[in-house]
Amino acid sequence: MQTKINPPYRTVITLQDLEFGGTQRYAIHLLKHLNRKLFKLELWVLRGGDDMLSMAESSGVPVTYLSKDSWVTPRALWRLFWKLRDENPDVLYTMTAVPNIWGRIFAAATTDSTVIASWRRTQEQQFESLLWRLTDLLICNANASKTHVIRRHRVDPKRVAVVPNGVDINFFTPDSSCRDPRPTVVFIGRLVRQKDPFSLIEAFSLLRKLVPEARLILIGKGYLSSRIQQKVTASGLSEHIELISGAYDVRPFLRRGWLLTLSSVSEGFPQVIIEAMSCGLPVVATSVGGVPEIIENGVNGLLVQPHSPESLAQSMAKILLDDDVRNSMCKKAREMATERFLLENVVKLTEEIILDVVRAKS
Numbered sequence: 001m002q003t004k005i006n007p008p009y010r011t012v013i014t015l016q017d018l019e020f021g022g023t024q025r026y027a028i029h030l031l032k033h034l035n036r037k038l039f040k041l042e043l044w045v046l047r048g049g050d051d052m053l054s055m056a057e058s059s060g061v062p063v064t065y066l067s068k069d070s071w072v073t074p075r076a077l078w079r080l081f082w083k084l085r086d087e088n089p090d091v092l093y094t095m096t097a098v099p100n101i102w103g104r105i106f107a108a109a110t111t112d113s114t115v116i117a118s119w120r121r122t123q124e125q126q127f128e129s130l131l132w133r134l135t136d137l138l139i140c141n142a143n144a145s146k147t148h149v150i151r152r153h154r155v156d157p158k159r160v161a162v163v164p165n166g167v168d169i170n171f172f173t174p175d176s177s178c179r180d181p182r183p184t185v186v187f188i189g190r191l192v193r194q195k196d197p198f199s200l201i202e203a204f205s206l207l208r209k210l211v212p213e214a215r216l217i218l219i220g221k222g223y224l225s226s227r228i229q230q231k232v233t234a235s236g237l238s239e240h241i242e243l244i245s246g247a248y249d250v251r252p253f254l255r256r257g258w259l260l261t262l263s264s265v266s267e268g269f270p271q272v273i274i275e276a277m278s279c280g281l282p283v284v285a286t287s288v289g290g291v292p293e294i295i296e297n298g299v300n301g302l303l304v305q306p307h308s309p310e311s312l313a314q315s316m317a318k319i320l321l322d323d324d325v326r327n328s329m330c331k332k333a334r335e336m337a338t339e340r341f342l343l344e345n346v347v348k349l350t351e352e353i354i355l356d357v358v359r360a361k362s
Contacts, residue, residue, distance in 0.1 A: 005362050008040040009090040011354075014080075014099035016072060017049035018063075020220070020246040021190060022271035023095050023120055024052050026141075026165055030093075031059035033347040038355065039091075044083070046076045046098055051246055072098045077106075085110035091358060094118065101127065108134040114358045119149050121194075121268035121289060128153040137357045139163050139350075141269035142290025161353050164293075166346030167274045169338050171251075174280030174330070178255035183214045183320040186257035186281070188250055188272045191222035193265070196286075198224075199309050200263040201231050201241075206313035208240065211320050217253050219244045254279040258326065259319050265306045267291050278337040282329030284315045294341075300333040 011034075013027050031041055041061045048068040056063050066083070067076035080099075084092070084106050092113045094103035100117050107115050119128070119140045132138060132155040140146040140162050149155050185204065189195045197218070204216045218228070218241055225245070232241050247253065250272070254260070260276035260283045267289035274294060276283055283301035285291050286308075295301040302318065304311040319326050 005090050005358070007038045008036065009038065009354075009358055010042070011039045011091040011093060012042045012044055012087075012089040013093045013095060014044045014046070014103050016045075016096035016098045017047050018045055018052045018056060019049040020051045022165070023118070025055075025271050026120075027095055028052060028055050028059060029166065029168075029343060030347065030350065031056060031061045033343065035351055038351060042089070044080070046072045046080065051248070055248070077102050081106045081110065084113070089113050091116065091354060093354075095120075101131065104131050104134040114354075114361050116354065116357065119145050119268075121145060121266055128155065132156070132159060135159065136361060137161060137353065139353070141165055142293055144290045144293065145268050163346060163350050163353065164290075164341060165269050165271045165274055166343035167271075167278045167337055167341050168343045169278050172254070172275045172278035172337075173251075174334060175255045176280075178252065179258065180215070180256045183211050184217060184257045185214065185316055185320075186217045186219070186253055186260050186276070187262070188219045188247075188253070188260070188276075189262065189264070189270075191220045191224040191228055193224070194267075195220075195222075196263045196265050196306065197228050198231065199307060199312065200261065201228065201235060201237070203261075203263065203309035203312035203316070204241065205235055205237060206309055207316050207320075208237075210313065210317040214240070214316075214320060216241045217244065217257065218242065219247055219250065219253060221245045250275065251279065254281055257281055259284055259301075259316065261312065261316060262286060262291070263306070263312060264288055264291075269293065274337055274341045277333035277341075280330045280334045282319055282326060282333055284312065284319065286312075296332075296336075300329055300336050 043063045045065045066079040088111045092107050093116045094100045095118045107113050114136050116137045117135045138160045146160050146162050191197050207214050260281045262285040269290035273283050286306040287303040297303045302315040
């Protein structure tokens with residue numbers, strides 16, 4: 001049992017990297033907005049990648065890189081072990097796969113920290129059947145993720161909480177004056193298999209037959225980047241697809257778009273969807289993970305099955321070609337973001353959950 005401690009609790013958030021990603025953006029939200037009277041925050045990063053470093057530093061929280069290598073090396077893990085052992089933070093909040101695994105193992109071996117881990121998708125990525133026992137609390141960002149981890153890994157339901165992502169509705173605001181005059185679809189996400197960008201390219205090719213003037217802005221990078229570029233070129237779509245390797249501020253692209261689309265085969269609770277909604281964009285996305293908890297089919301967007309380029313193309317065309325449908329969904333998207341996903345509420349809920357766990361343990 002921990003010795004009794006008092007606020008502000010020294011709280012370390014760990015990330016694998018600071019490349020563009022929804023989890024990274026969520027972590028930075030916490031760094032910026034958690035109550036400093038309650039939490040003394042730090043960010044530890046296991047490998048190089050600084051796309052979002054300036055955002056993290058703007059929070060005023062110390063950022064420590066344990067390695068600047070391109071992958072998580074044994075040296076980085078060794079430094080994590082000793083840093084945890086020597087500094088013994090009051091709270092360790094692990095995010096992304098590698099910190100979720102090794103952070104919990106090292107904390108159990110070397111500290112009496114309150115250990116909180118994140119589970120932000122339904123795709124298997126860590127050894128939860130074993131690791132949840134080293135965790136005081138597992139925070140999921142969707143009810144679908146909570147249900148999955150309890151059923152699949154037999155996690156004690158008392159050790160699982162749900163905290164949805166939140167959005168700053170005063171930062172992500174609509175601006176119709178920026179909208180592209182051509183029907184424009186926006187995709188923002190990592191170019192990895194989970195996001196299934198190949199189905200998106202195929203769907204856009206089909207969409208062009210229904211909406212010949214359509215354009216696609218594809219923002220992201222990942223290990224599939226070069227293959228995506230090759231597919232775009234081979235499909236003869238280079239003049240109609242704008243490829244952008246990540247963006248510090250995605251608002252200009254969301255405001256240019258007519259809709260956001262995601263073709264993922266698995267998801268948790270995609271941050272980019274609620275950011276798009278806050279900018280007044282309807283969403284066409286695959287019905288996976290926590291996406292149906294955000295998108296009400298036919299109200300603020302449309303849901304399709306994964307691996308179905310035809311359905312994706314038809315749903316995008318329905319919104320692009322019908323002004324009444326699109327305008328209604330734009331309005332509803334903004335309203336739902338404002339009513340359900342306020343960042344202030346998400347931060348407050350996170351604070352309450354962490355405080356409950358720390359006080360119970362100490």
